[in-house]
Amino acid sequence: MIGNGIDDEDKWLAEGIAGIQHNAFYMHRAMDSNNLREALKYSAQLLSELRTSRLSPHKYYELYMRAFDELRRLEMFFKEEDRHGCSIVDLYELVQHAGNLLPRLDADTVMDAVDFVLQNFGEMNKLWVRMQPQGPGWVKEKQDKERKELRDLVGKNLHVLSQIEGVDLEMYKDTVLPRVLEQIVNCKDELAQYYLMDCIIQVFPDEYHLQTLEALLGACPQLQPNVDIKTVLSQLMERLSNYAASSPEVLPEFLQVEAFARLSSAIGKVIEAQVDMPIVGAITLYVSLLTFTLRVHPDRLDYVDQVLGECVKKLSGKAKLEESRATKQVVALLSAPLEKYNDIVTALTLSNYPRVMDYLDNGTNKVMAMVIIQSIMKTNTCISTAEKVDVLFELIKGLIKDLDGTSVDELDEEDFKEEQNSVARLIHMLHNEDPEEMLKIIYTLKKHIMAGGPKRLPFTIPPVVFSTLKLVRRLHGQDGEVVGEEVSATPKKIFQLLSQVIDVLSSVQSPELALRLYLQCAEAANDADLEPVAYEFFTQAFMLYEEEVADSKAQVTAIHLIIGTLQRMNIFGVENRDTLTHKATGYSAKLLKKPDQCRAVYACSHLFWIDDQDGVKDGERVMLCLKRSLRIANAAQQMAAVTRGSSGSVILFVEILNKYIYFFEKGNPQVTSTAIESLIELIRTEKQSDHITPDPASDAFFASTLRYIQFQKQKGGTMGEKYAAINL
Template sequence: MNLFSTLATFCLELGSVYIKSKEAPAKDVLKDLVEMCRGVQHPIRGLFLRSYLAQISRDKLPDIGSEYEGDADSVMDAVEFVLQNFTEMNKLWVRLQHQGPGRVREKLEKERSELRDLVGKNLHVLGQIEGVDLGMYKDAVLPRVLEQIVNCSDDLAQYYLMDCIIQVFPDEYHLQTLETLLGACPQLQPTVDVKTVLSQLMERLSNYAASSTDVLPEFLQVEAFAKLSSAIGRVIEAQVNMPIVGAITLYVSLLTFTLRVHPDRLDYVDQVLGACVKKLSSKPKLEDQRAKKQVVALLSAPLEKYNDAVMALTLSNYPRVMDHLDNETNKVMAMVIIESIMKNYTCISTADQVEVLFELIKGLIKDLDGTAADELDEEDFNEEQNSVARLIHMLYNDDPEELLKIICTVKKSIMKGGPRRLPFTVPPLIFSALRLIRQLQSQDGDVAGEEVPATPKKIFQILNEMIESLSAVPSPELALRLYLQCAEAANDCGLEPVAYEFFTQAFVLYEEEIADSKAQVTAIHLIIGTLQRLNVFGVENRDTLTHKATGYSAKLLKKPDQCRAVYACSHLFWVDDQDGIKDGERVLLCLKRALRIANAAQQMANVTRGNSGPVTLFVEILNKYLYFFEKGNPQITSAAIQGLIELITTEMQSESTAPNAASDAFFASTLRYIQFQKQKGGAMGEKYDSVKV
């Protein structure tokens, strides 16, 4: 056998020389050579022999433009020669799998894989024959090659040769013979990785479409999308054992092709998603991690292509695909959607869009079946809810009526979120509603056809409901801040009863829900600061609120906190931009009360020795005296300031008071300010003349 192979090789070399001599037609010599090779039937020797034949005949084929009888008829002879050699080589290659015992089968498969290029070279030669035009490829080449691929019934050969066809021949040929090529795919062995073959085909066609806009009409003419979609459906149906991840991967490739070739056809995109839904219908929830990733890739593709999440909201099958994701992956996809909106600054501007969007991200805004917010990692949970909060700020419409619908739609969704989510999602919605209220300040009327009139007063009712949900969570400190924000907005709208109600709710929260001493200090200063800015209240209501504020200030746990809150209340009785609020007597009462508290704190510090903090309180109160003195409060006299300076000096020099650099510096700075005012002269300088420093 070895001797015959050697002789055959020698004959091939002689044949090559004979063709060069041109003493006989090249096609006849090639025909004799390919027939002669049949004598070597050992798979490996036969493969190498025929590979050598392909190599030495490559430049001697009777192609158009060739020196070896190149005319239209002889081109077909060249094609026939290559096809015959390819067929025989493929048969030898396939036979290799049956050589040797079963225990070395894995080794044989590895050897077969290494020899595949010997067979594939024939297809490369076919692709380089100039005379093989589209017509010849369509009528003679492709059918013969596909027939051999299907009939060999070998998964390795079928996968490799299908890939060769896709890579070797021009994109235009693939497009024009798409139906024929795709028709072979369902006939391949179930173990063939058809999804990769089809994916590579669609990628080549996508690149071809992207290369020039002139070729796009060809895609429409041959109905490429419909044929690809149909072929994928037939392949999935034929390969009943195909893993679900394989089917979804095919749809991902088809969607990628669609988005690149037909980006304007949203109906095509929805068809792909619908086909995926049909495939997933037998599996309520995906369990395969790879399949989940592919579904995320499928749903992410339109977002990445259009950079506009609103486009995804118009796809009817988009939420249907998401419904097949498990809760964790559903949340991952919801985060992808939100990130797309944030990245592209997409404004969701209608209530209908908001309703669809919040259905898509429902995994983030409420507990789904089998999960609870309490079970989630705190850091991950906070990141998710902060994303939802940022999303709410992206929901806007210039039309107040539509914006109100959006707010009501969001409210309906987030109120199902549970106590752990509400502190994240309620505040941004409240601020959106407050923004709407400021739009409506100059308007008065109802939203046509709506149950809730679009008036500030009615929107405040909605706000009150939302904040009550926070106070029940409980998040009393957050609720108190929001009540004060609403009170300020009601003040701007001139709604005294509404502002008073919000302040009342804030005081109730303060009294009943806020127990921590530090939180009380923060809350009372927020109340005082907000109340100072409001001008909507009449005398009676304002007196009631200021009385409560001063009363709560004096009841704080620590004396220094009491002192600071009480002297802060002095500003409630003297507001520069409100002529009716200038009660010098009550300002003086607050400051004297603060002095008494500071004095009590100082006495306690003297007992404990070494606590010099209360001296700073005296300096802070001195600065308040100076403020109101300059504002023209007749009750604050230079004598009172002088007496306070002397008191502070005495306390600092007392043996019972430990030195404190901060207090000393604060007092020295205050005295320098007084001295500066005296030196500056003018009306203010005259006021300070009687103060000795």
């Protein structure tokens, strides 16, 4: 039945359009012949096609517009007095009998046209509001369709108003907008109010909206409580933002009409009037206002902070945001300044920024903290004052410490590592050339990260230590210009701070990391000519080794780090150096596995022969280390024979041979050609033993070593003469 009704309506519309076209043809022909009477006759017949009640509002409007277009041509014809030689007064007398035609042509002024459209708009809107769907399902569906069509026609009236020539800003401000808003407010229908407010914003020029902002915004709190006014206002602010961005010349107009103040006030009134507005709706409005502010008044940080402050007021008294949409809007609110200014330092000056972040749940707080860090890294922004560092680390506290009892153990391991590595990278972006301010930054940093707990500190303490060591080296490089008794940023004071910071690691079960950092500090103290400080850091490292490093692999790594660092030290006097080297060789010989002992002991030989230092060339003690490593290697072979039935590889002997060759070249008198020949013979003998397991790697290493000796022998010169004494 519905289908047949639609087909009939299309047929009736087609008949009506055909009738209009037929009469229009003869009307045009009459006008071309200057036959006014015939033109009026066919015009009246054309209009008679509008006398029908069989069409829906949408179809009827289509028919009406066809007739309207033809009458516009007749109107233009009548206005061309010179063409038909007849005055307007004579024409008026002529058309008195055409009652159907006269009301449609008697629009001598723009105001008449405006009044006509406004009246039509009002009547159609009232009809639309009254048309409530009712009855059986199929009837209701048809009524719904007709109501939507009528709604479109109501909106088209506003579009027509915007297109009428002569409707300037003054007429819009004094007549059009007040009457349209009166109709919208008085209709009391939430669907109609939302649709028509949206139509106003879409069809009229941006300049008109800006100049009538007070009236337009004043209507918003008068709308029905359930009207989606947040979307209307958001669209209005977006239109105005785009208008401001279109040309710098229009910006003074925004200041003149106090656009920000009016929008801010209107949003407050709307939120107050709509007491049931969800929190997400209010925050959405503030996001739109902030976006508007950042585009129109980017230099007014006080405006930006004011918007954030209004959001804080709305959020105050509420628990953490649970609703995901509201949370997303808060994140959008916080992200907007970062994206606009591309500089976290600007955001750090906004007093309400951290207050808004406090309302995020723990998970979202961390997401926002990561956004902030990524912004800093992307723009390579340097945070240069302790005050800003303090604000920044308050913002990202969700990554720095546990919030509200949330345990680190509950976190995903990969996510946790990514977060903490981001914080570590951030620490390197905190810098100031002034030593005093840099030291304040470090103290501020220490205050925040020390609350991180045992799982976070291993990630965050190392970058703090290295940033602090940079400061130490910078102070030393200034040749005492800054360092003095009256200055707090002295190397000694900074090393005391470093000792306190690293000591925390040993208490959170990270002794190997603490040991590495102590050695780094010892090297820095060496460069700063502070022997007692360097010795103290070595002492701390040895204490950790003795008391905390229990794993055998960790011990091997630690002892080689100690040996390597000690080898690079040049500040120690004889007594201190002897004490430290004695400890290093002693610990090397006590490693759990014989091969590890052997390698650590021959590594210690380098502690007694350092090329670039006078006085640290003790050939005898070098030889003692090498011989001791040989004994350990031999013991390892015997142990292997007992436990596994074979004496294993000769790799340790080949490694020791290479140490012999190194010191032989360096001129150690204790390492003679005879000693080298004896060791080569020992290796050959071991290789021929029945108990040796074939080892291609050690065989290749040995063969390569012999080729090197042969090469040196053939090379000639002083070194060639030395190697000539070795009989292969």
